[in-house]
Amino acid sequence: MEQGQISLTIDGKECVAKEGQSIVQAARENGLFIPTLCDFRSLSPAGTCRVCTVKVGGRFVPGCTSPAVNGMVVENETAELTDLRRALVEMLIVEGNHMCPSCEKSGNCELQELAHHYRIVVPRYPFLFPVQKVEARMAHLFIEHKRCIQCLRCVRGVRAKDGHEIFGFMRRGSDVRITVDVTDPEAVSEATAKKAMEICPVGALIQKRVGFRVPIGQRRFDRKHEKDGKQL
Amino acid sequence: MKKKKLVLATTSLAGCFGCHMSLLDIDERILDLVELVTFDKSPIDDIKEFTQMCDIGLIEGGCCNSENVRVLRDFRKHCKILVSVGQCAITGGLPALRNGIPVAELFKEAFLTGPTVDSKSSQIPNDEEIPMLLDRVYPCHEIVKIDGYLPGCPPRADLLWEALNLLIAGKSLDELNFDLVRYD
Numbered sequence: 001m002e003q004g005q006i007s008l009t010i011d012g013k014e015c016v017a018k019e020g021q022s023i024v025q026a027a028r029e030n031g032l033f034i035p036t037l038c039d040f041r042s043l044s045p046a047g048t049c050r051v052c053t054v055k056v057g058g059r060f061v062p063g064c065t066s067p068a069v070n071g072m073v074v075e076n077e078t079a080e081l082t083d084l085r086r087a088l089v090e091m092l093i094v095e096g097n098h099m100c101p102s103c104e105k106s107g108n109c110e111l112q113e114l115a116h117h118y119r120i121v122v123p124r125y126p127f128l129f130p131v132q133k134v135e136a137r138m139a140h141l142f143i144e145h146k147r148c149i150q151c152l153r154c155v156r157g158v159r160a161k162d163g164h165e166i167f168g169f170m171r172r173g174s175d176v177r178i179t180v181d182v183t184d185p186e187a188v189s190e191a192t193a194k195k196a197m198e199i200c201p202v203g204a205l206i207q208k209r210v211g212f213r214v215p216i217g218q219r220r221f222d223r224k225h226e227k228d229g230k231q232l
Numbered sequence: 233m234k235k236k237k238l239v240l241a242t243t244s245l246a247g248c249f250g251c252h253m254s255l256l257d258i259d260e261r262i263l264d265l266v267e268l269v270t271f272d273k274s275p276i277d278d279i280k281e282f283t284q285m286c287d288i289g290l291i292e293g294g295c296c297n298s299e300n301v302r303v304l305r306d307f308r309k310h311c312k313i314l315v316s317v318g319q320c321a322i323t324g325g326l327p328a329l330r331n332g333i334p335v336a337e338l339f340k341e342a343f344l345t346g347p348t349v350d351s352k353s354s355q356i357p358n359d360e361e362i363p364m365l366l367d368r369v370y371p372c373h374e375i376v377k378i379d380g381y382l383p384g385c386p387p388r389a390d391l392l393w394e395a396l397n398l399l400i401a402g403k404s405l406d407e408l409n410f411d412l413v414r415y416d
Contacts, residue, residue, distance in 0.1 A: 100415035101319055101385030102326060112415055119410050121381035122322050122373060129324075129368065131332035216416050229411035 006070035010054075011077055023063040023074055024052050034076055035085055035114055037092075037201050038151035039064045046152050051088050051114065055081060082118070089114050090123035095174075097130060097146040098202070104211045105203030107219025111149060112202075116221070137182045140193035140208050148204035150176050158196045160187040167196075178204070237267075238287040238400055241311060242274040245300040246327045246369060247293025250386040251318040252276070255290075257389035268400050273310075282310045288399050289314045291378075294324040295370045299363035308376040313399060315380040316372045317392070319415065322381050328369040335365055380405040383415050 001007060004019050010032050017026035022045060027034045037049040047065035054063045055075035063074075075081060092098075092111060100106045135143035154167040155178070166181045166188060181187070188196070193207040216222070244252060252275060258265065271277045272286050289311030295301050308314055319325045330338055343349060343356045372378055382395050382405070391412040398407055 097329075099319070099323065099325065099329070102329075103416070106416040107414075115415065116410065116413065119413075121383050121413075122316070122371075122378075126374065127323060127328075127371065129328060129331035217414075222414070225411045225414075229409065 006068060008068050008070065008072040008074060010074040017068045021068050023054055023056075023061075023066050023068050023072075026068040027063070027074075027076065032076065034063050035117065036064060037110055037114065037149065038153060040153045040157060040199060040201075043153065043156045046156060048151050049088070049092070049149065051085050053081065053084060053088070060084070086118040086120065087124070089118055090120060090125055092149050093120070094123050094125045094127045095130070096149065096202075103147065103203040104206050105147075105197075105200075107214075107216055107222045109203060109221075110201035113221045116225070135180060135182070138180070138185050138188045138193070140190045141188050141196055142206055142208060143178065143180060144204050144206065145177065147202050148178050149202055150178065151201060152178075153199050153201065154178065154196055154205060157199045158192060160184075160192060161189045162187070166192075238269045239272050239284060240269040240274070240288050240290070240396075241272045241282065241286040241307065242276060242290040243292065243303055243307060244275065245291065245293035245303060245321070245372075246296035247318065247320045247325075249275070249292070251290075251292035251321075251384075254384075254386035254389050255392050258393045259389070261393055265396065269396075282306065284310075286311045287313065288396075290317045291315065291321045291372050292317050293320045294327060294372060295366060295375055296327050297363040297365050301366070301370075301375055304372055304375050313379045314376070315382060315395070315399075315405070316378045317382045318387055319383060319385045321372045322383060324369040324371050325385070328371075331368040335367060338365075383413055385416055388412055388414060 006017055006019055008015050008017060008026060010027055013032065015026055015030040017029060024034050024036060024039060034052050034054065036052045038046050039052065045064035047062040050062055052063035053060050056072060093115065098111065100112055106112060130146045132145040152169065155169060158167055160166045168179050169176055170179050171177055196205040197207045242252065272284060273279050273282045289307045291304065291307060291314065295304060316322045320327060324331065339356045344354050382391060384391060394409060394412060395405055398405060
């Protein structure tokens with residue numbers, strides 16, 4: 001093994017990873033799938049959504065914030081973890097108002113795609129039907145708070161035109177809520193709004209005036225399932 | 233001996249009939265379907281009340297009023313397998329956007345103060361023939377036991393066709409080709 005490399009096993013498969021990589025990164029590099037939601041490309045991990053939960057040494061740990069360590073034995077696709085992750089996705093669904101038919105993000109939504117991955121037809125928990133006002137004061141972006149899954153991807157990755165932070169969060173636990181600085185409604189440019197919509201895994205951040213430009217049925221995950229369906 | 237045809241019943245509760253339209257979207261396969269099943273209570277043949285025990289019941293829409301609850305319980309009583317079809321039946325759907333808003337406020341907006349209401353003659357309808365509005369819209373599985381779910385708005389015709397074929401063959405909906413499933 002080269003300098004700076006470590007070895008670990010994930011579901012019994014011998015994996016080689018770089019020192020300092022997270023379990024999720026190590027799995028990806030070895031061609032193994034661990035589901036993620038709050039994780040986004042270059043952003044530093046936050047460990048908020050927990051759908052990447054794995055089991056190490058009999059304990060549940062988030063795969064995105066836990067470093068891969070030499071000799072580590074990781075459980076990933078066990079029946080127990082699959083059910084746990086499915087339950088987490090179901091909780092995210094019932095806590096918000098994830099009405100796919102009326103959501104502009106449908107077909108591009110990572111939560112929807114995970115629900116599909118876990119073949120969720122109905123959540124095991126009752127829907128909570130939260131009532132929250134839409135934040136529509138900005139020129140190019142609106143925020144549907146009841147679709148927010150508090151992944152903090154926008155807080156970590158979106159800046160205003162002049163570089164200052166515009167997203168933050170308030171309260172704690174199940175009350176945690178994204179806030180946005182609207183002191184200057186023009187601060188969020190069209191390009192920033194586009195980026196915010198792309199960075200949001202669900203339909204909480206929606207760019208104004210682009211709705212349904214790509215029709216339902218021709219979006220990212222629609223194309224994927226169409227292809228998969230034809231392969232069967 | 234010719235196999236006895238299965239009996240199918242369908243209804244639309246707090247729905248838009250889109251799921252029924254999607255069922256018609258199976259196109260010429262409907263000719264195969266009528267070879268396999270007969271319809272009992274359903275808008276397809278306009279039979280208003282159950283005439284027999286049915287094998288499969290398809291429910292479109294959730295429950296927004298007392299009449300929806302009565303019909304749904306009647307379906308549970310008369311159907312061996314009851315399936316929630318579409319997002320409204322499964323989640324409450326679009327009508328459930330009112331959930332969390334007090335009914336009095338909804339009535340006031342819809343019949344007294346809304347921008348399209350003629351305020352001179354406005355009144356809240358209160359005839360005993362009109363079913364009572366529930367405090368919120370309920371997904372069907374919160375009212376009766378549901379045996380299967382077909383997501384979509386509407387569920388695609390191919391999904392309905394495959395699901396019906398599985399049920400007619402006595403198989404479980406767990407065997408569905410999930411690539412046919414969309415939530416929108």
